[in-house]
Amino acid sequence: MNSSEKNENNPSSELEENLEILRQTYFFSGLPLEALKVFAYLCTREKFKKDEYLFRQHEDDGRAFYIITGSASLEREDNGGAREIRDCNVGEFLGGLTLLGEVRRLFSLRATEDTICLVLEREKFTKALKQFPDIMPRIFKAVAKNIDSWEERFLADRADMCGECMENLGVSLI
Amino acid sequence: MEKADIPVVKRSLFSWVFAGNVKLQILLLLIIVVMVAARVLPLEMQKRIVNEAINLRNVDLLFLYSGIYLGAVVFFSVLKYLISIIQTLITQRTTARMRKSLYRHILTLPLSFFRNTQPGMVVNSLSAELTVPGNFAGMAVAAPVTNLLTLLAFAAYLFWLNPLLAAVSLSIYPIVIFLIPVLQKGVNRYNKKRVDAARKFSARIAEAISGIHEIQGNGAYRIENRKYDALVNRLLKIRIFWSLYRFGVKSANGFFTSLGPFLVFILGGWLTIKGQLELGALVAFLSAQERLFDPWKELIEFYQVYQDGKVTYNRTMEYYDFEPEYALEPKDRKPFELDGSVQVKDLSFVTETGIRLLDGINVSLQAGEHLALVGFSGSGKSTLALCIGQLYKYTGGHVLIGEQEVSDLTKKDMVNNIGIVAQNPFIFDGTIEENLLYSCMARVNGSGRDSEGLPTLDDIIAVLQQTGIFVDVLRFGMNTILAHDENKDLVNVIIRVRENFQRDFGEELADYVEFFDENKYLHYSSVAENLIFGTPNKNAFATANLCNNPYFLNFLKQADLTRPLLSLSAELARQTVDILGNLPPESVFFEQSPIGPDELEEFKLLVERLRRTKLHELSAEHHEQLLDLALRFVPGVHKMVALPAILENLILEARAMFRENIVKDDPEAITFYQVTEYIYSQTILNNIFFGKTKTANPQAQEKINQSIVQLLIAEDLLETIIEIGMHYQVGTKGDKLSGGQQQKLAIARIFLKRPRILIMDEATSALDNKSQTRIQNLLETRWKKKNTVISVVHRLDTIKNYDQVAVMKAGKILEIGTYDELIARKGMLYELVGKK
Structure with missing residues (x-):
């Protein structure tokens, strides 16, 4: 896909669209516009054909994804077998933590149809971050809050279904 | 004297x-x-x-x-x-x-x-x-x-x-x-x-x-x-x-x-x-x-x-009146050729302010043994490695390399026997080749590629492959624009294989490549390229000169393009200055910008002026500057502005008009893109494709690389392209390379030197899985029992086959032994690895 195909009837630039997307993600939404514009500028759009992997388990690809169109399946390989965890759909943002530090993927993400993603690489993110050092605390806050509210939701909705896993709860305590 | x-x-x-x-x-x-x-x-x-x-x-x-x-x-x-x-x-x-x-x-x-x-x-x-x-x-x-x-x-x-x-x-x-x-x-x-x-x-x-x-x-x-x-x-x-x-x-x-x-x-x-x-x-x-x-x-x-x-x-x-900590060269003897054994005895390292970074360290390595140092950051593992490598001067105890006390050795002794890959390796301005040969050149005191004792091209290519930077160098080579009359053989082969290549790979690569097509707008080419659709043979038609070429300016006017292009360019300048105006001139920020870091100040002034002046009131000079920017605009890359469909059509029509005119007026001026001609204004890769790559997506790159490598091997051109690629300029502090590429280059330059003792300080942290595994395998198969390796490790899945694993905490070694021994002991390593 390229901008002009998409922009036939819509004069907004890809940069503006990226900016709109970033403003909707928890990770970026609290940042000042000046920094946000730079991140939006550094994002690229990538197309994945059906069954291509956006990232693979065990790899540190260092990229964050936002699904613009299409869908993907989150999978995990355990003891030889692959398990589907869930579907990821349009509007989902994955990989905030990969932007912050080296982490190897615990899951794989496979496109289940032709999918277009907004991609930001950790290397670009880090270099840009150096230019806006004062936004780091905001990002930490956003991430911490997100982890916390994730577990809170989990506890509220699913804790009673957990059974033996119960003793491993508490990711928000790290 | x-x-x-x-x-x-x-x-x-x-x-x-x-x-x-x-x-x-x-x-x-x-x-x-x-x-x-x-x-x-x-x-x-x-x-x-x-x-x-x-x-x-x-x-x-x-x-x-x-x-x-x-x-x-x-x-x-x-x-x-x-x-x-x-x-x-x-x-x-x-x-x-x-x-x-x-x-x-x-x-x-x-x-x-x-x-x-x-x-x-x-x-x-x-x-x-x-x-x-x-x-x-x-x-x-x-x-x-x-x-x-x-x-x-x-x-x-x-x-x-x-x-x-x-x-x-x-x-x-x-x-x-x-x-x-x-x-x-x-x-x-x-x-x-x-x-x-x-x-x-x-x-x-x-x-x-x-x-x-x-x-x-x-x-x-x-x-x-x-x-x-x-x-x-x-x-x-x-x-x-x-x-x-x-x-x-x-x-x-x-x-x-x-x-x-x-x-x-x-x-x-x-x-x-x-x-x-x-x-x-x-x-x-x-x-x-x-x-x-x-x-x-x-x-x-x-x-x-x-x-x-x-x-x-x-x-x-x-x-500056400080003594260097070590003599540069031995005075009354030749530099030592040490065997690869390393003995660390009761080593301590205390900083000037009295902080004890290492305490009572004992390690013994036979020549050819491999040691992994693990532990949390701050545990002293890097410090230990750097003390062994003479970059830090230890304050107590002993480090013996081949029976010689490290603090008594000269720099030359160390350089001849040891290679260190730093945590954040430094890459110097210059070509890939210069950076690759940096360590070898320093060892032989050479001054150029022809100096004695330097590795051969075959050695270099082998190391490029081992470290995984081969494909990167290949890509740099493929992205080179050849000068006229350079590499005639290569040019001929490319023209010859172009059609076959398109037939064999065209469909597979269609998503990643925009082929040159006379009837389509090229979103990954500049406006100038879209208009001219050929290689200029006269300097006046080179992209940089178009904005003051009267013939071309007149043509733009006839094609009703001047005003729309100026207006597009003004918006482009505004947006670019808005985003990049306060950023440092690093390549990562300017890769997708139509304005280079050197021009940014000029455009800032221009944008400032645009704020107060109408477009048509600008001076001729500013018009020229804007037109130049518009002609460089590549909609597929410069995403800050969208190319309006109307303008796209206008440009496409103008392309045909320009061709008609120039063939009449100055038939020699342009060689139009055609499958039978090499395009000297384009990279080697674009010439093979007869088009331009649309994406930098790693998977796409890999597919492209695979097909290109097949082709180059078949045509026996791999070495030629690698040699061209090695002349790629890496930029100040290597900023045109990614972190991974920098690290691979740093490993390659030490591998090329093949030191008796190799110290790797989290040397593969920025590499992808494949490259890490490749390098780990290489160390295990080719280096073990020959060259001693001391590796500060950040990933525990690579340490199983090390001869010794030392787990460090707060400047001390808590446990040391083989991986299996330590796991069996259920101590610190067991915990770190996360076995339950």
Whole structure:
């Protein structure tokens, strides 16, 4: 896909669209516009054909994804077998933590149809971050809050279904 | 010659005067002696012209003496010019020599020195501070000798003319000689302060500039201005006092020396009136005495340069007066060829501030054994590795490499036996090849690719593959734009295979490549390329020149494109400046920008102007600037502005029109894109594709690489492309390379050296899984039992096959053994690995 195909009837630039997307993600939404514009500028759009992997388990690809169109399946390989965890759909943002530090993927993400993603690489993110050092605390806050509210939701909705896993709860305590 | 034994910082200022300048200084002396003689002669002639020629009304004598006078003056001027030339030579050569020696010394200083030293400070020392001492070296012989000799000659002449007058008029000088040093002390005192203040001043500027984002981010302009102003004021005060003292010296000197003529007038006039002195003699005396003033003034000036030079020189040298921790090379033996064993015994490392970073470390490695150091960050694993590698000087215990104590080894011994891949490797400006050969070149002391003892191209290619940077270099090669008549064979092959390639891979790559198609707008090509759709054969049609090519401008007007392009460009400039305006000139920020970092300032001004002026009111120059930007616009890359569909169609129509026109008007000007021609304005890759890549997506890149490698192998071109790729310029600090590429390059340059002992300090942290695994496998299969490896490890899944694993915490080794032993022990490693 390229901008002009998409922009036939819509004069907004890809940069503006990226900016709109970033403003909707928890990770970026609290940042000042000046920094946000730079991140939006550094994002690229990538197309994945059906069954291509956006990232693979065990790899540190260092990229964050936002699904613009299409869908993907989150999978995990355990003891030889692959398990589907869930579907990821349009509007989902994955990989905030990969932007912050080296982490190897615990899951794989496979496109289940032709999918277009907004991609930001950790290397670009880090270099840009150096230019806006004062936004780091905001990002930490956003991430911490997100982890916390994730577990809170989990506890509220699913804790009673957990059974033996119960003793491993508490990711928000790290 | 330069004395190699005394470190540069211990050398006296005087030692530079003759070092390497002996012949020049002697020549200078000879010329000076002749010159002084030529200087006294006109005085004598002056006397004779008055006394003999004019008094006796003898025209012949007048001409003779005047002739000699003129000759002497011309001769004197020529010699004086010669002296200036030689002095300049000495000054510049000495300054250069000081700069080189001091730089050489600075590079060897302990790493701890640089932690407390701002780069700006070193820059200032090597540039500004050394110029005054350099000046002194140029003057050191010429100035005192010339002026003393001249003074003596004039004084002798004065005594010969009239001893009494001479004695009286020279009686002033002892007073001056007493007074000047007193004043000069004041000058020196303030000069010392000035050097220190100037240093703080430079360091302050350097700090502010490197922290500019912080200042702007915080809007801390006032704070920074206050700090800076205080330093400027201090410097101002010091400089004023310094100047006052300096002028004090000058004025006192001037005053006392001008008392001389006063005494001569009184005494000489009286003697002449009394008939005890001839008028001619008095004129000659006055004239000679007046001429005493110049050499005297120069002597005083020299004295000041000497004092300033001494102060600056000593201050500079004192600052860098640290001993390098290790000798660079052994003096009375050849560098050791050590076996690869490493013994660490009771090693400790305590920082200057008393923090114990390593404590009681014991490790023993046979040659060829591999050791993994693991632990949390701050556990001391890197410190241990760097102590073994001699980059840190351990403060207690022993590190023995091949039975030799590391702290006693020279740098050369270490370099010949050890290779270190740093955590954050530094890549220098230059080509891939230069960076690859950096370590090998340093070991053999070579200066170019042809130096003896360097690896062959085959070795290099093997290492490129081992470290996984091969594909990157290949891509750099493929992205090279060949010059006309370069690599003819390659060009021919590409044209030959282009059609086959499209047939075989075209469909597979269609998503990633935009093929050149006369009837389609190319979103990954510039507006100019879209219009011209060919390679310019004439300079006037090169993209950079289009915006001032009248033919092309006229064409744009006919095609109704000028206004829309200007308006597009204005928006492009506005958006780009808005995003990139405050960012540093790093390639990562400018990869997707139509405006380069060097042009940003100009465009900022233009955007500022656009804010106040309508597009059509801009100057012709600004129109040109905007048009140039519009012609470079690549919609698929420069995402800050969308290309309106209407404009896209207009450009597409204009393409056909341009072709029609130019074929009629100037058929030689353009070679249109066609499958049977090599396109010299495009990269090799684009030539093979007969199109442009649309994406930098790693998976796409891999597919492209695979197909290209197949092709290149089939055509036996792989080596050619790799060689071209190795000439890729990596940019300042390697900023045109990704972190992974930098790390691979750093590993490759050490692998190429194949050291007996390899130290890897989290050397693969920025690499993808595949590359990490590849390198780990390589170490296990090719290096084990041959080369010792000490690896600071950040990922625990790579350590299973190490001979020893040491787990560190808080500067101590908690446990050491094979992976299996430690896991079985269920200790710290067991916990770290996360076994349950």
